[in-house]
Amino acid sequence: MRSDIIKRGFERAPHRSLLRATGLKDEDFDKPFIGIANSYIDIIPGHFFLQEYGRIVKEAIREAGGVPFEFNTIGVDDGIAMGHDGMLYSLPSREIIADSIETVMNAHKLDALICIPNCDKIVPGMIMGALRVNVPTIFVSGGPMRAGHLKDGTPVDLATAFEAVGKRAKGEISDEQLYEIECEACPSGGSCSGMFTANSMNTLCEAMGIALPGNGTVLAMTEERLEMVRTAAKRIVEMAKAEGPNIRDILNEKAINNAFVVDMAMGGSTNTVLHMMAIAKEAEVDFDLARINELSDSVAHIAKISPSLSTVHMEDINRAGGVNAVMKEISKRGNVLKLDAMTVTGETLGERIKDAEIKDTNIIHTIDKPYSEVGGLSILYGNLAQEGAVVKSAGIDPNMRKFSGPAVCFDSQPEAITGIMSGKVKEGDVVVIRYEGPKGGPGMQEMLAPTSLIMGMGLGDKVALITDGRFSGATRGASIGHVSPEAAEGGVIGLLKDGDIIEIDVDAHILRVNLSDEELEARRKEWKPKKKNIPGKWLKRYSLLVSNAANGAVLKTEL
Numbered sequence: 001m002r003s004d005i006i007k008r009g010f011e012r013a014p015h016r017s018l019l020r021a022t023g024l025k026d027e028d029f030d031k032p033f034i035g036i037a038n039s040y041i042d043i044i045p046g047h048f049f050l051q052e053y054g055r056i057v058k059e060a061i062r063e064a065g066g067v068p069f070e071f072n073t074i075g076v077d078d079g080i081a082m083g084h085d086g087m088l089y090s091l092p093s094r095e096i097i098a099d100s101i102e103t104v105m106n107a108h109k110l111d112a113l114i115c116i117p118n119c120d121k122i123v124p125g126m127i128m129g130a131l132r133v134n135v136p137t138i139f140v141s142g143g144p145m146r147a148g149h150l151k152d153g154t155p156v157d158l159a160t161a162f163e164a165v166g167k168r169a170k171g172e173i174s175d176e177q178l179y180e181i182e183c184e185a186c187p188s189g190g191s192c193s194g195m196f197t198a199n200s201m202n203t204l205c206e207a208m209g210i211a212l213p214g215n216g217t218v219l220a221m222t223e224e225r226l227e228m229v230r231t232a233a234k235r236i237v238e239m240a241k242a243e244g245p246n247i248r249d250i251l252n253e254k255a256i257n258n259a260f261v262v263d264m265a266m267g268g269s270t271n272t273v274l275h276m277m278a279i280a281k282e283a284e285v286d287f288d289l290a291r292i293n294e295l296s297d298s299v300a301h302i303a304k305i306s307p308s309l310s311t312v313h314m315e316d317i318n319r320a321g322g323v324n325a326v327m328k329e330i331s332k333r334g335n336v337l338k339l340d341a342m343t344v345t346g347e348t349l350g351e352r353i354k355d356a357e358i359k360d361t362n363i364i365h366t367i368d369k370p371y372s373e374v375g376g377l378s379i380l381y382g383n384l385a386q387e388g389a390v391v392k393s394a395g396i397d398p399n400m401r402k403f404s405g406p407a408v409c410f411d412s413q414p415e416a417i418t419g420i421m422s423g424k425v426k427e428g429d430v431v432v433i434r435y436e437g438p439k440g441g442p443g444m445q446e447m448l449a450p451t452s453l454i455m456g457m458g459l460g461d462k463v464a465l466i467t468d469g470r471f472s473g474a475t476r477g478a479s480i481g482h483v484s485p486e487a488a489e490g491g492v493i494g495l496l497k498d499g500d501i502i503e504i505d506v507d508a509h510i511l512r513v514n515l516s517d518e519e520l521e522a523r524r525k526e527w528k529p530k531k532k533n534i535p536g537k538w539l540k541r542y543s544l545l546v547s548n549a550a551n552g553a554v555l556k557t558e559l
Contacts, residue, residue: 166456
């Protein structure tokens with residue numbers, strides 16, 4: 001076993017002595033050592049209850065003949081960090097999480113790993129760290145939150161709360177109505193109830209085969225979810241004793257393909273593109289951003305979930321057959337889904353989904369009656385996004401798929417929020433928020449506040465927004481993010497001026513500004529990057545080492 005490095009031979013007597021201090025007995029040294037990476041943290045609704053999951057996992061591992069060692073990673077709640085400089089730390093936390101898993105697992109030579117994440121960048125951070133370690137690994141997330149409901153029965157969620165701020169600013173709702181939404185939008189523990197980034201990533205763990213069926217849709221803190229936790233714990237001991245399969249045996253090119261296919265079919269968050277590109281790099285899979293458009297052309301969008309459709313939440317998808325039903329239906333479209341891909345249960349993806357069926361075609365559509373013949377994400381290119389930009393096309397009003405208008409430029413998210421609330425943005429405009437990319441932010445803030453204001457003020461089908469930053473999974477509308485190259489590295493987005501005409505064509509994958517090459521070159525000669533006062537030493541290091549969004553916002557390992 002890998003752990004023999006720390007527990008075998010007379011020269012390891014000091015190591016065993018230290019391990020005995022934690023409660024190990026003679027018989028434990030013949031068992032596999034299992035790492036439990038738990039992202040428990042009190043301040044995140046999807047995580048405050050994960051201590052209980054960790055306790056269940058440890059008990060199940062001991063019963064199955066393994067020795068559990070639990071450790072914790074950090075976590076940032078994007079909703080709570082939203083709209084102030086706390087959001088600068090969100091994406092960088094992904095790297096800390098990956099580094100912490102690599103550190104603990106390799107320093108102690110543990111034999112296998114079970115990861116308990118739930119929210120947003122915590123899931124990809126754990127995946128990236130696990131890929132570096134490359135031991136048998138299984139993921140079991142905390143599970144999604146229930147949808148909230150107002151007194152009149154209207155379903156609400158976090159996106160409702162953010163958009164309600166815009167409505168209150170416009171005077172369309174009262175303080176009392178806003179308070180009711182505030183109190184009901186997040187009614188229980190779990191990852192926020194729509195197809196936001198957390199649930200998108202937990203769903204993609206199923207598609208990649210590194211989690212059990214139901215990982216993305218079974219509600220948090222239910223007996224069904226707890227039984228899944230027990231099953232995952234027992235399975236990781238089996239994998240450890242068999243010394244495989246390792247995570248790289250499962251999370252390979254086929255798994256990356258399947259993740260993007262399911263993402264397209266379910267209209268996942270644009271953040272999944274950022275995270276999956278980073279995961280592909282860790283898995284040493286050569287995946288070009290442009291391939292997303294090729295996949296999109298082959299995948300029908302068959303499941304629409306909040307924020308794209310406010311009446312449908314993860315519990316509805318679970319009731320309608322779950323991710324397996326989505327994959328079974330999508331697999332009817334030729335070879336777009338790689339059914340021979342392996343999963344942590346030891347079966348192929350095809351074997352896993354063979355008996356799945358859609359139980360409610362109002363929730364999960366058939367490929368004969370999809371929401372769209374193409375997938376829910378699109379990569380745009382042009383002189384404004386030479387390396388690409390990402391849009392959640394599933395959440396765009398049909399009349400906004402082709403749009404042009406004058407730029408209204410802001411050099412930060414706070415500037416944009418002030419400008420939008422003061423009425424600077426008018427119908428027909430294209431809002432530009434720049435210097436918010438991985439390097440320029442630094443940390444690539446999510447733009448839920450400005451997009452929610454636009455929606456709440458009734459401009460959602462009249463105004464577009466582009467940024468080198470990123471969007472929350474709760475964002476909808478013509479919101480184009482990840483513009484690369486970013487402003488801080490000399491991208492064209494940094495050369496724009498108010499009034500420049502920007503053209504957007506989602507179906508043709510185009511994002512451009514109506515300026516000649518000569519004009520852009522003249523502006524570039526006069527351009528000087530804006531310097532921000534970066535808070536904190538970690539963010540300064542991050543800014544120096546991070547790549548742009550088209551490359552997954554990963555840190556350089558060589559200078």
